[in-house]
Amino acid sequence: MTQKKDIGKILRQFGLVFVALFIIVFMSIKSDVFLTSQNIINILRQISINGILAVGMTFVILTGGIDLSVGSVVAITGVIVGSLLQSGTNWFLASLAALVISAICGVFNGWLISYVGFQPFIATLSTMTIGRGFAQVYSNGKPYTISDPSFKVIGQGYFLGIPVPIILLVIFCIIGLVILTMTTFGRYVFAIGGNMNAAKLSGVRTQRVQLMVYVMSSICAWMVGLILAARISSGQPTAGESYEMDAIAATAIGGTSMSGGIGSLSGTIIGFVILGLLQNSMNLMNINSFWQQIVKGLLIIIAVFLDMRTKGKKA
Amino acid sequence: MGGKYILEATGIDKAFSGVTVLKGAELCIEPGELHALMGENGAGKSTLMKIIMGIYTKDAGKVVLDGKEVEFKSAREALDAGISMIHQELSPIPEMTVAENVFLGREQKKIKGLPFVDKKQLNQKTQELLVEYELDQYIKPTMKMKNLNIAQIQMMEIIKAVSYNSKVIIMDEPTSSLSEKETETLFHIIDNLRAKKVGIIYISHRMEEVFELADRVSVLRDGQFIGCVKVADASREQLINMMVGRELEGGYPTNTAKKGAVVLELKNFTRKGVFEDVNLKVRAGEILGLAGLVGAGRSEVMRALVGYDKLDFGEIYLEGKQITIRHPQDAIKHHIVMASEDRKELGLVLCRNIKENVSLQNFDKLSGASFIQKPKERKLAKEYTEKMATKMNGIDDLVSSLSGGNQQKVVLAKCLMSEPKVLIMDEPTRGIDVGAKAAIYNIMIDLAKQGIAIIMISSEMPELIGMSDRVMVMANGRVKGELEGEETASQQAIMNLAFGGNEQ
Secondary structure (H helix, E strand, C coil): CHHHHHHHHHHHHHHHHHHHHHHHHHHHHHCCCCCCHHHHHHHHHHHHHHHHHHHHHHHHHHCCCCCCCHHHHHHHHHHHHHHHHHCCCCHHHHHHHHHHHHHHHHHHHHHHHHHHCCCHHHHHHHHHHHHHHHHHHHHCCCCEECCCHHHHHHHHCEECCEEHHHHHHHHHHHHHHHHHHHEHHHHHHHHHHHCHHHHHHCCCCHHHHHHHHHHHHHHHHHHHHHHHHHHHCEECCCCCCCHHHHHHHHHHHCCCCCCCCCCCHHHHHHHHHHHHHHHHHHHHCCCCHHHHHHHHHHHHHHHHHHHHHHHHHHC | CCCCCCEEEEEEEEEECCEEEEEEEEEEECCCCEEEEECCCCCCHHHHHHHHCCCCCCCEEEEEECCEEECCCCHHHHHHHCEEEECCCCCCCCCCEHHHHHCCCCCCECCCCCCCECHHHHHHHHHHHHHHCCCCCCCCCCCEHHHCCHHHHHHHHHHHHHHCCCCEEEEECCCCCCCHHHHHHHHHHHHHHHHCCCEEEEECCCHHHHHHHCCEEEEEECCEEEEEEEHHHCCHHHHHHHHHCCCCCCCCCCCCCCCCCEEEEEEEEEECCCEEEEEEEEECCCEEEEECCCCCCHHHHHHHHCCCCCCCEEEEEECCEEECCCCHHHHHHCCEEEECCCHHHHHCCCCCEHHHHHHHCCHHHHEECCEECHHHHHHHHHHHHHHCCCCCCCCCCEHHHCCHHHHHHHHHHHHHHCCCCEEEEECCCCCCCHHHHHHHHHHHHHHHHCCCEEEEECCCHHHHHHHCCEEEEEECCEEEEEEEHHHHCCHHHHHHHHCCCCCC
8 A cells, every 4th residue: 555655656756757858858859959058048048937936936825825916026126127227226236126125015915915814816916916007107118228237147147157047046946945845934834835723823923924925926026027127138017927827837737736735846846847848849849829828728737637636546 | 194293213323434423312303392402512413413404314213204204315305395404503695685595596487497586576475474473573575684683694594494384493502692682582483383383403502491492302412312301390400410411431540640839820811702701720730621511612711822812801820920922832932732622623734744743833842043953853753643652654644644533642742742831632532432532531641640730621521520630610601610529520510500500
């Protein structure tokens, strides 16, 4: 019986890795471009945006919540940094200012949810709408062109031959993994998602932890906002639209339960890698973007279905 | 034609996953009678009702309605056959009108086959019922349900039951949320129903009501039918004796721990509308039992003590010093720990493993600078769960895979790792099999010997009397009395206080 469990566990943990490997093997046969270093860097660069958002999203979803506002926070970050850079502010201070505003968005989400008692969906939906509107109002609907070369490094630069966004992605993943698997805070996140009341009776400051995960998610969105603005040399009020959906998709594919308490960041990492691989492969194969959406949707269904089945077997 | 009974349930057996809940339960209702059903918490009253209503299936026995044996597969079938139940917790749809609520699911259509409701007829029919039961002055069919008060909603539930032309109506503690005046109106309706030869099963904890209203009383105890008596011939003592009459089953270990100084004292604990002016003292090594009926406010007091619920006012003294507790974290820091009654709701994170559950409350011992010391965590989690003799493959087992008894041991392991000075155990053996019960009792004595003060909330009389050094009885959010020693702390004495006082 225990052996069966192990097989189920292995399948669950590594099934997605097999999917990723399959895509890689298939594509390297099918396409000459796929395995070139240029394409690989391309993939990683694409992944970095969704990946960083998905790290924050995983924390939120593990507590049983959801954060729909990340795309808007990406836009807010872009326009604030863009406007400050245009007015000649130092790139570091401009980024810091955007960080403060982003964090405030997170605090607002967390406060609405854990202290006022809003449903996470509704609270972050409101923040999403307000945030998008704010970005438009602030920028008067026009993008800010960015010319500061030191700032552009965040999106376009290299460090030891590796693009900076990829390094940032790795850093965010490592920090996320450390917090989730090695600290008490990580345990509290799982406990809150699994049973908020029991966590509270066990002395967990549930409200604070809940507030913190939304702040963390907003900080991830801030990072993405900087990368995006730096990469396209522009702070755009329309940036990051529907980014939250890809982040949620990566988390779901990675096996994190939408009701919270169960899941892992390593799963999410595999999730966004697969999404990135799939998108790149389909681009190379000239599959049009409408079909790509259909495939992405199907992937989510299949991944979650397999996940339910392996868990069902275990019970 | 059947006999003189409209409803006859005999020899009903029911077990849930091996635990017997009903054994030979019996209930016979005459038309036009109000038949009270009494028994302690957990005696099996609700289970019996749910079997009659077809919500549970019975293991053995038979239910005869109007001379015909019936076996309902759902509450809907029971309803159609003429049995309806008014639950303690009401479930109206607030945004719909009174008439829509009453005829929910069987609305008259304007044209057959088309989904257009004939509201006019709906309102008219409801109005007729309201007039019949003399409720038409306060309630109109077109009022929205949300504008009615609890008593009126209760009335409407009854009207709804009546509108099904029920032959038998089950009322589960119908007066628990009614004021005196409203209760009178209810009684008036009941008289009306009796005149129509409807049989009423009336579950109540209120003695006075039973004596005022009922024709006969049936008593259940531990799932067994104890007897049925005419109220005119019965006395309060007789009923209490029937409810508790069992001898204490032996096998409760004696608490030989030396009683030390007072560890915890509560003064004037009050949460408005829930409990009031509760004072309590417990000594080191002592097991204090808290007795009372469900809803007496015992768990609520304890939850407020550990900071889970808000407290309006009250003082806490730990070892003579006043402390404040605003959050369970404060309570744990002061080594006041609660093992909750509801393991699923409050005790455990079921989807996580044993280790994580045990350590969740104890990271002050298991972490430095908020990093978990994993080897130490494993070691201590293992040590404490093994001390409780938890049956498991290992501490990585999911808690949801354990039996109730073993889950309870995980809860205790978690609590003990917090090195409690005061341990609150809310229904420590609920839903646990006999073997595990004995183990839990022995653990309790062990803990008392280590000088821990234990407060045990229990609804099982023998357990309360067998385990407690002292029993405090609560009713309606107030302390009704304290009983010490086996002579005074008899089941009869406890029940008398729990039923609301010393009146004879």
